[in-house]
Amino acid sequence: MAGVSTVNDRTEILSAQQNDDSFPTLWDELQWRGLIHVSTDAEALSELLEGDPFTYYCGFDPTAPSLHLGNLVQLLLLRRLQLKGHKPLGLVGGSTGLIGDPRPTAERTLNSADTVAEWVSRLQAQVSRFLSRDGDNAMRLVNNLDWTAPLSAIDFLREIGKHFRVGTMLKKDAVAARLNSDEGISYTEFSYQILQGFDFLELHRQYDCVLQSGGSDQWGNLTSGTDLIRKVEGTSAHAIGTPLITNADGTKFGKSEGNAIWLDPEMCSPYAFYQFWLNQADADVIARLKVFTFLSREEIEEYERQVAEEPFRRAAQKKLALEVTTLVHGPAAAQGAIDASEALFGRGDLGALDAASLGAAVRELATATGGAGSLIAQLMVDASLVKSLGEARRAIAQGGVYVNNVAVEAEDQELAVDDLLHGAFAVLRRGKKTLAGVVAA
Template identity: 85%
Template sequence: MSATNERHEIMTAQRNDDSFPTLWDELEWRGLVHVSTDPGALSELLEGDPFTYYCGFDPTAPSLHLGNLVQLLLLRRLQLKGHMPLGLVGGSTGLIGDPRPTAERTLNSRDTVEEWVSRLQAQVSRFLSADGDNAMRLVNNLDWTAPLSAIDFLREIGKHFRVGTMLKKDAVAARLNSEAGISYTEFSYQILQGYDFLELNRQYGCVLQSGGSDQWGNLISGTDLIRKVEGKSAHAIGTPLITNSDGTKFGKSEGNAIWLDPEMCSPFAFYQFWLNQADADVIDRLKVFTFMSRAEIAEYETQVADEPFKRAAQKRLALEVTTLVHGSVATQGAIDASGALFGRGDLTTLDELTLAGATSELPQAVGTPGAQIAQLMVEAELVTSLGEARRAIKQGGVYINNVAVTAEDQELVAADLLHGKYAVLRRGKKTLAGVTAKAD
């Protein structure tokens, strides 16, 4: 099956849960609403005639990440209701970047931003349907900001913003109280985002914007601007920032974001991330990141309470989200690799891309045929010394590609290097390392 056909099948299977009286009720149950302009009006809006709504994604990196996935799935849920999504990738705002809490962003070159715009547009397109009367439309705010002169911008847009109000926005206030301060460039970001909403309202009749709750000040800058300039009402939804049950930021793995691009976060690593979710978090993750029904999720909630050792909810979560993002073929590869790494499958059956992705997540040693496996164990930090490595081998607890190492002085041979490049060292049942052949 082609990737296009598979994506179509995935999207065709997606449904909102009709056990809820309204879509707004479902969004609240799933924990997708942290703040909004008017819950009652929004609920009525969602149940009424089709309308246009949008979310913006700035190209400040070459890929979207899990925080963006929350927005994409919210956009998709509204599209399933019959409403018309605009996916905005910010060719102009990406040249500036919204204010971070601590320091100025490094400005990327125009060529870099342009490239990243294309990459993000392709990613956004994968999660929204381009078919039917409410087909997704991609827009770029550079189209309406580039022709605008600085004088026109200040006269027509800037005059509607009050500095006192702008200073109260959370991101701005945080920066003003930091040692770094804030530049006029980043201070102006909220005006640009407000202008985006105004232009989309004018061009497409767009009446709703969604974003993370940390962007709330920027979201309502648009609703306020539309009210002042056009005399119309518009709405905003701020989704909660997803955190773990211990209060730590969700979507980070050892300091690195979980990206949607398979070249930046392999399907194997992506699958493992979801598989390792804590019992206290997994049900909330199922609500936010899958299209599973309330009834299905309730069954997994019972299993988590009664049989947590089976990790059934985590396995279903990893399956659903990895399939959503990377497709079923890559997901099955990740599942096969996960089993094979821990001795429950044949590593030789894994294709090179899957094996490379799986081993890249492990501690590493570099070796060539003739290298002693005991020494490779030391280099990969599976043990602290050669003596410890030899004792582990003697005790029968060391494996190369799931085959027991039987001699303390056993050497790596060419046949051990799968696809001529990779091998997997294992000590005991769960301690793994990758061996990669030296480059010529």
């Protein structure tokens, strides 16, 4: 399974994207898609988006070696504005990444300069894949270490720090939450909003950048920049805060047992990525199509009808999974994920899957370790398909157990050499839908 799409794939994906011209303005479309939670003056922003090309940016801090789904919301917003003719800057924070924005409960672990520099390179490569690098409004990458590193602490305090009022800074939601916690907040993280404000000012000076986007939980940091530009330059700038994406039940989107859904295929395989989208609830899937795909309003409304009238077909989830997996990992990886998903449940040939696709699928299952000669009934117990050998033997006798979609015929049947596909993996199935994997010892 290809984890990273080719240059040609990326070009075709970007070329196929477009905004929906059924909306009077881009602002109207962004609101319909649920991408605007909070902003500076909405009327002025709507006019700005419909006017001459301007420069805008979003920042991504290298506090991990990959971007995640929350970042993808920002990347797609950047792309929608680029499709309108505006000029995106993708900022990867080589300096702010050394600090990290304040988390709600505790201080971040500070990473080494070498680690942050490596992550900067990785995130820059990811950002550049979602924005066009061609034309008059080609995407440009910037790194805030370029303008913060040369500044001395004294210069920073005199030129930038003097414009910030401590009382205002204390009222920011992220800071206030930490002040009221047992952990408190260090001056390091407290100063983050000054650094982000300085970024906007510097980009305004260098590129005439007039708009910054970010998550609504970053609103205090976003307005630090607009306020600083107003005080220092005497001009206005804008900010858009996108909503934090949550599930219909209010739980945070993109988290599974504390693990983010990463965009790097080495950290979240294309198969696991595809399954995440495929498993979206009916109550959530239409909102996901609006935010994470370039499907038109007409297309999405048709899927909304199908969810209401034929939910068992899960057509909207299949389309969502295909679209977003193709967007992030490319068409070959998306098709590989589909093939693996079908084959696992007996609707395709497991033996035809490449080793990477099969391995990624098996690793998402409960697994047992075994090899040629291992008792299949015992492997079922080890993989938690059943609770005991007796239960395993009864299931086999009833004809409901399969290895690689082939029925197991004898209670004492052992795993054969040929059962280990690619010499490494086998798939156990009990009934129609209960799966487990075997990984060669």
